[in-house]
Amino acid sequence: MSKSDVFHLGLTKNDLQGATLAIVPGDPDRVEKIAALMDKPVKLASHREFTTWRAELDGKPVIVCSTGIGGPSTSIAVEELAQLGIRxxxxxxxxxxxxxxxxxxxxxVTTASVRLDGASLHFAPLEFPSVADTCAGRSLL
Structure with missing residues (x-):
């Protein structure tokens, strides 16, 4: 494996080309299909449950990265993508x-969820609500 900035995803910050948005399905088989709906899809890496592609939407780079099943593997993907600049x-x-x-x-379009996963306890106390950004949620409707 070549040198990467993050261990599990095998990506560098340069791979993202300034992307700040990531679409994160659980299933690796969905990543290429999602990226193909956008312009200039390019496969970046694939390791275990994490498959990552970059594409363009309205001329801006977008990352599509699978997370696998469950909170712990989703946490790995989200944390490493955040380290690379995804917001x-x-x-x-x-x-x-x-x-x-x-x-x-x-x-x-899910706007909130019950946090009984265990993984999210490392980021916020159980009492902290799991609620989506209202502006982002409305834009999906």
Whole structure:
């Protein structure tokens, strides 16, 4: 493996070309498909559950990086991307729901969640709410 600035993702700050937005699906198989929807997709690295591509959206670089399953591997990806300059994360993927009005295949924009994962306790106390940025959430609707 070549020299990288972050261990798990195998990326350098230069690889991101100034990107500050990352789209983070859990499944590595979705990364290329998402990047292909944008301009100039380029594969940057692939190691274990982390596959990373860079593409352009409206002429600006965007990173697409898989996180694997669960809080700990998501934490690794988010922390390392933040070290490289990413400031906004858009998590996309599948979810489960127990509400009868939510059907398989429905598109949801999650604005808050219950923090019972364990990994997030290293960043904020359990009482701290897990709430999405309201402006970002509204722009997705």
């Amino acid at each position: 906004t994360f858009l998590r996309i993927g599948t979810t489960g729901a127990i509400q009868p009005h939510i059907n398989v295949g429905d598109v949801l």
